[in-house]
Amino acid sequence: MTQQQLAEKVGIKFQQIQKYETGMNRISASRLWDIAETLSVPVAYFFEGMNGDEAETQTAANLQGVPGDILADKEALELVRSYYAIPENQRRRLFELARVLSDAAA
Structure with missing residues (x-):
């Protein structure tokens, strides 16, 4: 699937997909969910290969200021x-x- 096709199915511009892919923009949980559904993969697919400590660090960094x-x-x-x-x-x-x-x- 091309970036353009993915963007169309998710309802955003392909430039935004490029920014997600390069890490220029962070991706929200809801957008990650939409992309996972579009690609027919579980959200966990995007975290494969990360050990537990890395995943916890990423989660903690993304949830600063949010109650547990x-x-x-x-x-x-x-x-x-x-x-x-x-x-x-x-x-x-x-x-x-x-x-x-x-x-x-x-």
């Missing part, structure tokens, strides 16, 4: 459920807006 069990929080769980109830094209736009707002707040 965020889905145990009632508000967070409700937000996630509401988010996935939104149609996919609108959900992607909302996600991009949230990302821009969180970058601006940092």
Whole structure:
């Protein structure tokens, strides 16, 4: 599958796929999920070959400032459920807006 084909199926521009591939941009968990589904592989496929320490370090680095069990929080769980109830094209736009707002707040 080409980067262009993958991008079309995931609903993003192929340049974004290139940025993910080169490590220029970080990939969100939801986007990784979408890509894994498109490629018909489990998300764990992308972590094959990493030992447990590397995986823990990566996870800890990506979750700084996030409570340990965020889905145990009632508000967070409700937000996630509401988010996935939104149609996919609108959900992607909302996600991009949230990302821009969180970058601006940092």
